Amino acid sequence: MLLVENVYKTFFPGSPNEKKALQGVSLRLEDGDFATVIGSNGAGKSTLLNAVAGVFPVDRGRIVIGDTDVTRMPEHLRARFIGRVFQDPMMGTAAGMQIAENLAMAMRRGKRLGLRWSENAAEYRKFRELLVQLDLGLEERLYSKVGLLSGGQRQAVTLLMATIRRPELLLLDEHTAALDPKTAEKVLAITDRFVREGHLTTLMITHNMRDALRFGNRLIMMHNGRAIVDVRGEEKKKLQVADLLALFEKASGGEADIPDNMLLG
Numbered sequence: 236m237l238l239v240e241n242v243y244k245t246f247f248p249g250s251p252n253e254k255k256a257l258q259g260v261s262l263r264l265e266d267g268d269f270a271t272v273i274g275s276n277g278a279g280k281s282t283l284l285n286a287v288a289g290v291f292p293v294d295r296g297r298i299v300i301g302d303t304d305v306t307r308m309p310e311h312l313r314a315r316f317i318g319r320v321f322q323d324p325m326m327g328t329a330a331g332m333q334i335a336e337n338l339a340m341a342m343r344r345g346k347r348l349g350l351r352w353s354e355n356a357a358e359y360r361k362f363r364e365l366l367v368q369l370d371l372g373l374e375e376r377l378y379s380k381v382g383l384l385s386g387g388q389r390q391a392v393t394l395l396m397a398t399i400r401r402p403e404l405l406l407l408d409e410h411t412a413a414l415d416p417k418t419a420e421k422v423l424a425i426t427d428r429f430v431r432e433g434h435l436t437t438l439m440i441t442h443n444m445r446d447a448l449r450f451g452n453r454l455i456m457m458h459n460g461r462a463i464v465d466v467r468g469e470e471k472k473k474l475q476v477a478d479l480l481a482l483f484e485k486a487s488g489g490e491a492d493i494p495d496n497m498l499l500g
């Protein structure tokens with residue numbers, strides 16, 4: 236469960252560069268909810284994910300993950316509840332380490348690495364099985380350095396790392412935007428499978444309206460630092476891109492610019 240209650244965040248307050256990024260955003264995800272998040276450029280989507288992850292303190296409001304009020308919890312402690320995948324495939328993995336070492340690190344999130352941490356045969360068997368699920372042939376490359384993988388392969392490994400120990404919450408910030416369309420499709424399919432099978436509570440930012448409609452059981456639209464539309468279930472299933480554009484227009488009072496990359500999706 237994720238509760239975001241009336242959260243505000245202003246960057247550089249009181250200065251000429253003041254930016255009100257979140258202006259009373261509220262939303263609640265139930266266990267297993269998979270919400271896609273769309274919105275115009277600068278709507279506050281990434282800021283929302285960063286606020287939830289604890290990258291910076293919020294000015295007002297409350298954030299609860301599961302049973303824990305994390306509003307004042309520092310990012311490194313919050314990390315034990317959260318799996319994250321960023322847009323940049325270089326960010327989630329350690330390039331100089333093997334795939335197996337990266338996965339071993341993710342298994343021990345927040346714990347000390349034991350002396351024999353890289354020699355656990357049972358664990359390596361498990362890694363191999365998990366890599367088979369990705370269907371990218373990576374099970375044969377357990378000992379390859381992650382830096383040698385393609386962007387899509389790296390994102391898939393990052394996704395595995397983010398979910399290898401079931402997180403209370405999975406945050407995906409345009410995690411396929413930097414990939415070519417075919418690879419993006421593959422990583423999205425893996426994402427969808429992991430989220431469904433793990434019944435993971437998930438927030439996925441996307442610029443692609445089609446993806447926002449195809450995936451998840453909830454769709455949240457942000458504008459001016461607020462969640463202005465929240466459709467779910469059957470209502471979401473019936474939505475088409477044209478309906479989404481109309482909703483966007485109406486909910487933003489006609490003032491939101493729809494980015495081209497959102498339309499192209």
Ligand SMILES: Nc1ncnc2c1ncn2[C@@H]1O[C@H](COP(=O)(O)OP(=O)(O)OP(=O)(O)O)[C@@H](O)[C@H]1O
Binds near residue numbers: 247275277279280283
């Ligand atoms: N760390 C920061 N310091 C200062 N301003 C920031 C910071 N992070 C975000 N902002 C500003 O807050 C506003 C919201 O940004 P945010 O990145 O959350 O939007 P977004 O909806 O993710 O947009 P996009 O689709 O363009 O990525 C923007 O005006 C942005 O410039």
